[in-house]
Amino acid sequence: MQDLATLVPRLRAIAGDEHVITDEVRRRTYESDGLTYHAEVPGVVVLPGSAEQVAAIVRLCADEGVPWVPRGSGTGLSAGALPRADGVLLVTSRMRRILEIDVPNRCAVVEPGVFNLDVTKAAAPSGYYYAPDPSSQQVCSVGGNIAENSGGAHCLKYGFTVNHVLGLEVVTPDGEIVRLGGGPAGAPGYDLIGAFVGSEGTLGVVTKITVRLTRQPEQVRTMLAAFDDIEAGGAAVGAIIGAGVLPAAIEMMDALAIEAAEAAVACEYPAGAGAVLVVELDGPAAEVEREYAAAEKLCRESGAWEIRVADDPAQRALIWKGRKSAFAAVGRISPAYIVQDGVVPRTALSEVLRRIDELSAESGIRVANVFHAGDGNLHPLVLFDDAEPGAGERAEIVSGKILDLCIEHGGSITGEHGVGVDKSRYMPRMFGQEDLDTMQLLRCAFDPEGLCNPGKVFPTPRLCGEVPGVNRGVHPLVESGQAEQF
Amino acid sequence: MIKELAATGARLRPGTADDAVGGIVPAQVASPDSVEQAAALLAAAHALGLRTVFRGAGTKLAWGSPPQACDLLLETVAMDRVLDHAAGDLVVQVQAGVPMARLSGTLGGADQELAVESPVPGGTVGGMLGSGVAGPRRMLHGTARDLLIGVTMVLADGTVARSGGRVVKNVAGYDLGKLLTGSYGTLGLIAEATFRLHPKPAATAYVTATARDPGHAAELLQAVFGSQTAPSAIELDLPPGGEPELAVLLEGTPRGVQRRAGDVGKLLGTDAQDIEAPLWWNRLPGGDTLLELRSWPKTLGRVLTAVSELAASAEVKAVLRGSAGVGHFRIGVSGEPAAQAHFVGELRSALGALDGGVTVTDAPDAVRGLVDVWGPVPGLELMRRVKDRFDPGWLLAPGRFFGRQGDGLGQQGDGSGRESVGGDG
Ligand SMILES: Cc1cc2nc3c(=O)[nH]c(=O)nc-3n(C[C@H](O)[C@H](O)[C@H](O)COP(=O)(O)OP(=O)(O)OC[C@H]3O[C@@H](n4cnc5c(N)ncnc54)[C@H](O)[C@@H]3O)c2cc1C
Numbered sequence: 001m002q003d004l005a006t007l008v009p010r011l012r013a014i015a016g017d018e019h020v021i022t023d024e025v026r027r028r029t030y031e032s033d034g035l036t037y038h039a040e041v042p043g044v045v046v047l048p049g050s051a052e053q054v055a056a057i058v059r060l061c062a063d064e065g066v067p068w069v070p071r072g073s074g075t076g077l078s079a080g081a082l083p084r085a086d087g088v089l090l091v092t093s094r095m096r097r098i099l100e101i102d103v104p105n106r107c108a109v110v111e112p113g114v115f116n117l118d119v120t121k122a123a124a125p126s127g128y129y130y131a132p133d134p135s136s137q138q139v140c141s142v143g144g145n146i147a148e149n150s151g152g153a154h155c156l157k158y159g160f161t162v163n164h165v166l167g168l169e170v171v172t173p174d175g176e177i178v179r180l181g182g183g184p185a186g187a188p189g190y191d192l193i194g195a196f197v198g199s200e201g202t203l204g205v206v207t208k209i210t211v212r213l214t215r216q217p218e219q220v221r222t223m224l225a226a227f228d229d230i231e232a233g234g235a236a237v238g239a240i241i242g243a244g245v246l247p248a249a250i251e252m253m254d255a256l257a258i259e260a261a262e263a264a265v266a267c268e269y270p271a272g273a274g275a276v277l278v279v280e281l282d283g284p285a286a287e288v289e290r291e292y293a294a295a296e297k298l299c300r301e302s303g304a305w306e307i308r309v310a311d312d313p314a315q316r317a318l319i320w321k322g323r324k325s326a327f328a329a330v331g332r333i334s335p336a337y338i339v340q341d342g343v344v345p346r347t348a349l350s351e352v353l354r355r356i357d358e359l360s361a362e363s364g365i366r367v368a369n370v371f372h373a374g375d376g377n378l379h380p381l382v383l384f385d386d387a388e389p390g391a392g393e394r395a396e397i398v399s400g401k402i403l404d405l406c407i408e409h410g411g412s413i414t415g416e417h418g419v420g421v422d423k424s425r426y427m428p429r430m431f432g433q434e435d436l437d438t439m440q441l442l443r444c445a446f447d448p449e450g451l452c453n454p455g456k457v458f459p460t461p462r463l464c465g466e467v468p469g470v471n472r473g474v475h476p477l478v479e480s481g482q483a484e485q486f
Numbered sequence: 487m488i489k490e491l492a493a494t495g496a497r498l499r500p501g502t503a504d505d506a507v508g509g510i511v512p513a514q515v516a517s518p519d520s521v522e523q524a525a526a527l528l529a530a531a532h533a534l535g536l537r538t539v540f541r542g543a544g545t546k547l548a549w550g551s552p553p554q555a556c557d558l559l560l561e562t563v564a565m566d567r568v569l570d571h572a573a574g575d576l577v578v579q580v581q582a583g584v585p586m587a588r589l590s591g592t593l594g595g596a597d598q599e600l601a602v603e604s605p606v607p608g609g610t611v612g613g614m615l616g617s618g619v620a621g622p623r624r625m626l627h628g629t630a631r632d633l634l635i636g637v638t639m640v641l642a643d644g645t646v647a648r649s650g651g652r653v654v655k656n657v658a659g660y661d662l663g664k665l666l667t668g669s670y671g672t673l674g675l676i677a678e679a680t681f682r683l684h685p686k687p688a689a690t691a692y693v694t695a696t697a698r699d700p701g702h703a704a705e706l707l708q709a710v711f712g713s714q715t716a717p718s719a720i721e722l723d724l725p726p727g728g729e730p731e732l733a734v735l736l737e738g739t740p741r742g743v744q745r746r747a748g749d750v751g752k753l754l755g756t757d758a759q760d761i762e763a764p765l766w767w768n769r770l771p772g773g774d775t776l777l778e779l780r781s782w783p784k785t786l787g788r789v790l791t792a793v794s795e796l797a798a799s800a801e802v803k804a805v806l807r808g809s810a811g812v813g814h815f816r817i818g819v820s821g822e823p824a825a826q827a828h829f830v831g832e833l834r835s836a837l838g839a840l841d842g843g844v845t846v847t848d849a850p851d852a853v854r855g856l857v858d859v860w861g862p863v864p865g866l867e868l869m870r871r872v873k874d875r876f877d878p879g880w881l882l883a884p885g886r887f888f889g890r891q892g893d894g895l896g897q898q899g900d901g902s903g904r905e906s907v908g909g910d911g
Contacts (some may be wrong), residue, residue, distance in 0.1 A: 067734065104708055104784035105782045105783055105784045106783065127712070141638050159628070160655070160657075162664070163632050163659070172868065178862055178867075181864065182843060183781070183782050184782070184812045184814075185780035185812050186814070187864055188778075188843065188860050188861070188863050189668075189865065189866065190665055190668070190669055190673070190869045191631055191665060192665075192865050192868060192869065194631050194667070195662075198657050198660070198661055207750070208621055210597075215712075215893050217714060217716070229585070238574065241576065242574065244597060244686070244688070246685065278597075283716050283738075284715055284738070284745070284746050285737075286738075286741060286745040287738045287742035291739070292889040342606070343655050343656055345574075345577070345652065345653055347574040347575050372655070375655040376575075376653055376654075385679035409521055410652050412653050412656035412657075413658050414657050416657055417657075419658055425659075430658055430659075431648065431649075432647075434645050434646060435647045435649065435659070437645075437647070438645065438649070439659050439660040441872075441875040442660050442665065442875070443660075444875050445871040445874070457659065457724055
């Protein structure tokens, strides 16, 4: 706090007294995000109310050389919003206005603190929705979604956050307010939206977002299929995709995950199932009927012994209940657990799940599997008892080995939760030094002083250093800021 | 210079008039056949301070501002292998020089496709990515950046770097592939690319209708938007002085497509449908000058009116066509150079007022000299900073972006402008 003391009055002048938090107890409530394993009490917390205030705060930090961290709702699962004790935590929770629902242009304009689901709620009366639907959508912020390039169960068909962003207003680490992109048809020049989305708060703060709205499908049909084991379920997934059917979502749970969900929410999944698949098809009614028939047939051929169908929202909610509660439910069968997030090519699913089984057997650590089967995004839940000395460390080792399996099979160390602090040490296992140094070039272009969310994503990055001497005459148009040439 | 370049093992030959880029004949043309050779070439070119331009099949090389110098032309035609088509994963990894047509044949064998089409036939994957070109189905699938999941690039100094990977869902690290897509070879060579694929639809139908006037075209667009028929593309063609024609593409199962096409027909007040696309579908509009127009769908009526009226008053001929569903159009303009330039200026201010924009994709020199090729660009200063980091010597296609014609900026500080340093041996 010592060094930040001089900053506080200036922050108050910018954001208003009541929006600058210095009280230790209140600051402590921001010490971690959804991954509570990492914690650090922020030096000072500011809740700006506008882009101009954000810019002024960031400029102040830049002038004083103070590190700062953007934070939305704090539901992140990779400690991306982990604060700095010697820095400012910039929280967007007061910037929560939906500025526009523009149906003829099929877009919405929102402030960064708006909850994901609220966009859909605002668009629903017009027959539209916001497609990216992370399970945390009731509380996570659209700004956080931008930073993490969040996905959801339905990204198999509809893509991720990055595929739904039409425009951004960002405050760069030097405190400038910049507009990126231009609308559904794109904008000339480099795709800075593509670069910014998924950059985990390391390139600046998003202060306004234009997202694409998607027309609600005419029909949605959800199927729950029970199998003897994961292998059979996996075969059904391969068969459905192989037949050219693209469901909106295909989710799988194994026996342990089903047991947990049952204990928690009594979802009444078929008794004795070794694996269940949730397959959701949506689109024009005429297409959904045929695709559903095909998917059902393929599930049966792959060994499904019970299939339930939901056609209305209530039935659908029942099928999804077990799946959606799975993470929290695991808390019922284990005192503590790690949620892992890795990706493998879909065709490697069976092999990797078998290897995870072996890992679990060798280590005596239980692993429950709940995952986005359609796109190979695994969420193994590694269970342990935190009262037992060393159990957390052992679980951590198993969890890390699962990531190695993903990399070995050509996959990724994260499909949607991001790298943050938690996985930065795994980055060199997936990328070489040249790859990381090249990504760092982008970072340096935006944040040469390294003050914006430092220590995230990259393991000990190189300093930005000076740009090697560029010797060129400055054209008057360039000098006056009217033109650039490169 | 030849010695150092030849030592890389890449095929090398002196440039000829056929290789000219924006009127500049490169001293040397090199055709590496692998990432390693491309990296060695760029490292050597970097050491020699050579300004380098990348070329695929050369079909869109004239797009953008002409580079101010081109000592070395690096062509990707020998990097033409499909490295891995993992059909079960709906993923393909290719070298940049693979022709789009060949790739589409390979994927078609497994009833799959890369769901991006180019209005310019004959191009390569690298050229499609570098120019960011896309066709009608951008409405459903987005553009190449939305389908690209991994990239291997070579930077100006020969550094080889990867980003992304070979799984569709992946948020590890920055997505540099998106940054390179549409960067016109100014940030690095896209050497290899990995894409997400889609199953080929079993059936397709095109429903076409002629609108009475621009306002009617806008109404029809909104009617299709409001429906739940899930079209893959909504395209529009506006011949000079004619009426706008709309075409809606539906893809899916045979029975489903039939029903949906019927529904769209009712909305458009037409029973014209076909399994073949209209002749103008995914074709460039022709003309001397090619413009790209970006707009919001709601402004369709005003955009069409502005194009017609401004073309008439400037006394040029303008053909507009493109994706009404997205608001992305191309316009082919013909007429006196001064009249064309006037039209571009007027259209740009009209579109500016509608929160849209106009860029000049390709134009004869006489027109280029009179227009600002790019117009206003949001985030320009950040883009320059990105360029400075990725290519600090400004060796890659220097001047491609945002140059005003006739300014002759000497990027190397030698005032040489648009000249090649030539073959110094
Ligand atoms: C129960 C649960 C389920 C989840 N399910 C999913 C899921 O299905 N799919 C999925 O993808 N994720 C999921 N998540 C992870 C998390 O919800 C997402 O990553 C979400 O996008 C984070 O949003 P947030 O507002 O909470 O961001 P925070 O946690 O506050 O921040 C996340 C990152 O974004 C940065 N950031 C926040 N706001 C901004 C801004 N305005 N500008 C720039 N950077 C900013 C932060 O610095 C940090 O790096 C889940 C989390 C939980 C707890």
